[in-house]
Amino acid sequence: MxxxxxxxxxxxxxxxxxxxxxxxxxxxxxxxxxxxxxxxxxxxxxxxxxxxxxxxxxxxxxxxxxxxxxxxxxxxxxxxxxxxxxxxxxxxxxxxxxxxxxxxxxxxxxxxxxxxxxxxxxxxxxxxxxxxxxxxxxxxxxxxxxxxxxxxxxxxxxxxxxxxxxEGSASTPTPSPSPDAPESPSPEPPVDGGGSIGGGGGGGGSGTPDSQPRILISKYVVNPEVVTAGETFTIQLSLKNSHEKQDVRNVKLTYKSEGTDILPAGDTNILYYPKIKKGAVQEAELQLKVRLDAEPKPQKVLVTLDYEDKNAQALTVTEEIVVEVAQLPRVEYDDPIVPESISAGDSQSLSLNVFNKGKGQIYNVMCQVEVPGLMPEGSAFLGNLEPGGTKLAEMVVYAAMPDVLPPSGGAGAEPQDDVDTDGESGGEVLPQDPQPRAESDEPAADEGVPEGESDTDGTPSEDDFADPLMGGYGPVSGIIRITYEDSFGQVYEDTVDVATVITEPYVPNVPTDTEPTEEPQGFPWWGYAAIGVGVAAIAAGIMLWQRKKRKAWMDDEME
Incomplete structure (x- = not known):
């Protein structure tokens, strides 16, 4: 005992x-x-x-x-x-x-x-x-x-x-051995790191159990990579049975969005596979669609796999797939404010309101004027624009001056720089005709039209618009180019048409005679002296005549 x-x-x-x-x-x-x-x-x-x-x-x-x-x-x-x-x-x-x-x-x-x-x-x-x-x-x-x-x-x-x-409880009862049972051998010390434990009373150790089979998503492809709200897309999955010894059976794949922005595109969101062999890969395709009001951000699709191992034990694994969801930008503009005319050499401002009516933020909004004959002082950078936001773009443009201003006397005439020796002017310098005619025997298109009258109904034709290469005057048209980006860096571009008229600047008449004219001579001093002597003599004569007349009157009175 x-x-x-x-x-x-x-x-x-x-x-x-x-x-x-x-x-x-x-x-x-x-x-x-x-x-x-x-x-x-x-x-x-x-x-x-x-x-x-x-x-x-x-x-x-x-x-x-x-x-x-x-x-x-x-x-x-x-x-x-x-x-x-x-x-x-x-x-x-x-x-x-x-x-x-x-x-x-x-x-x-x-x-x-x-x-x-x-x-x-x-x-x-x-x-x-x-x-x-x-x-x-x-x-x-x-x-x-x-x-x-x-x-x-x-x-x-x-x-x-x-x-x-x-650990065992202190109150755990110790089983009483049978009288006929052999004496229990002393236990052997365990081997460090071993997977079994020696036991008394003839009990054997338990070996390392077989690992459970696991299905992993070894690869997935979202097509398209960036899904626009309202679109249908697919996810191609590769389901791998990573176990090298066991098949898996009754595989049920269920997929859904983490939120409510992504929905199944078909009648069901469940796929079923009777068996995936050990080490094998099963391809799967998920059909989904994005709601029109989906939030533009990375969205998660949850894939749940329910399956059984060789012992019919139920196993479950859930994986996440990230889908990039984007909203198409919706940018609108009001009518640009453009001056009716701009004098050559002057600067004027153009303005345009930009509205973001989409559900996503737009980035790096920039406006630029592109009109022949108008030189912008710079582009209008508006930065980022939140959904429902608006910003005003103001752009200053300069109306280009013609490079050459020939005098009157016929199209294509050279400037007259010489001056007559007698000091007479050679002519008045006037602004250049906007488009000088080439020398030709054929009459000009506007010959026979009285001065001050037009041969059109007042609507500018295509030929009436100023040529920026010639630096002329008249109607000009072009665009305001607006560029911006979405949250994925995709660049978008819109244009708005603009038109105005470049008018001639005010140029005063400038005489060409530059020689100084001789100033008239002043009245000589001796002339003023002679006039003074004459006036004094006349005054003295008048006084003498009055004195004689008075003396004669007094003599008559005394008689």
Whole structure:
């Protein structure tokens, strides 16, 4: 009886010691990785939620009917993938302590604090909880985490095995051995990183269970790449059974939008495949359409795959596909404000209101005047325009002056720079005829039309428009060119017609005689002196005559 009690105590002590060390398969120096890959366990550092590193014996904590697994994976140099997909393989349903649930987690690469310091380590940090059955049996159990990622050329699945210890309760009864039962042998110590545990009482160890088959979307193509609101589009999928030993059956593919902007284009959103063989790829095509009022942004399409493994166990996986949705820009304009006429040499402004009546923002809105004879001082850059917004474009243009202004005296006459020696002007300089005629024996088109009258009904014809190469006057027409971009950088261009008249500038008459004329001589001083003497003599004569007349009158009175 003492020997039996000692044996049972030894078995119990050995079972408790099993929880002191936990290895992730692939990192144990005495065990080989189940799958060669580009991810490696970081067994040197302690991450948030861990009490110690894997090399020091990290134990996944079991509490509240569930176990927490923290698995830091360091990517190898050259692995460009920014995310991994993690799913568990619980093992044999009859002996596993884990509650079987369809669990899948996408883990992104990030920078994580280690060892309670300010130092960070770039890693894929897997932090997941797994539920246990209601009354799990004590023991040490393997939990295989299947990690899938793209190594740049192919889809890779790498397995990491973490051992979880379920400790027995102190009140758990110890079974009494049969009197005829042989004495239980002493347990052998476990092999580090092994997938089985030795047991007492003739119990054998359990081997590593087969991994569950997994269907992955190895490739997808959205056609067209950018889908315009209101359009129908397709998604071509490649569904790969990544398992090398098991077929999958009764595969049901269901697809839908994460929101309400994308809808199935057909009568159903379900596809069915009876079987996908091990390692095989099944092609699928999804038909969808985008609502007219869809928001222009990246939209998600959710693809759910329900299937069964060889044991008819139901499995589910959900993937996301991003679809770029765009709204066609809807830009409108009011009538541009253009002056009826512009004098040559003057500057005037043109203006135009731009309205964004679409559902998406437009970018880099620019307006530019392109009219022969009008030189814009610059383009009007309006920047970005929100949906329902409006902006005013103002552009200043300069009416070009003719390069040559020949004097009157016939079309094509040369300017007269010579002046007669007698000082007479050679003629008045007048503005140039807008289009000088070439010398020809045939009469000009406008000969015989009285001066000041027109041979048209007042509507300018095509020949009446000014020639920008000649720098002439008259009606001119052109466009305002408007360019803008959508959110994907696609450039759009619109034009608005404009017309005006370039008129002659005011040029005053300028005489050509430039020699100074001789100023007239002033009245000589001696003339003024003679006039003064004459006036004085006349005054003296008048006074003398009056004196004589008075004397004669006085003499007559005295007589």
């Amino acid at each position: 003492k020997k039996l009690s000692a044996a049972l105590a030894l078995i119990l002590a050995f079972t408790l010691l099993l929880g002191s060390t936990v290895w992730a398969e692939g990192e144990n120096p005495n065990a080989k990785a189940t799958t060669q890959g580009m991810l490696f366990l970081d067994n040197e550092n302690v991450y948030a939620g861990m009490d110690q590193s894997y090399s020091d014996g990290y134990i996944p904590p079991v509490e509240g009917g569930r176990v927490r697994i923290i698995l830091p994976l360091i990517p190898a140099v050259g692995l460009a993938s920014q995310s991994i997909i993690v799913s568990p393989n619980y093992g044999d349903p009859d002996t596993s302590p884990f509650a079987f649930n369809n669990v899948q987690r996408t883990v992104r690469k990030g920078s994580h604090q280690i060892n309670d310091t300010s130092t960070n380590q770039e890693a894929f940090l897997v932090d997941m909880y797994f539920n246990l059955v209601k009354e799990p049996q004590p023991g040490r159990y393997p939990l295989i985490l299947q990690v899938s990622y793209n190594d740049g050329t192919d889809l890779v699945t790498q397995d990491f095995t973490v051992y979880v210890t379920i």
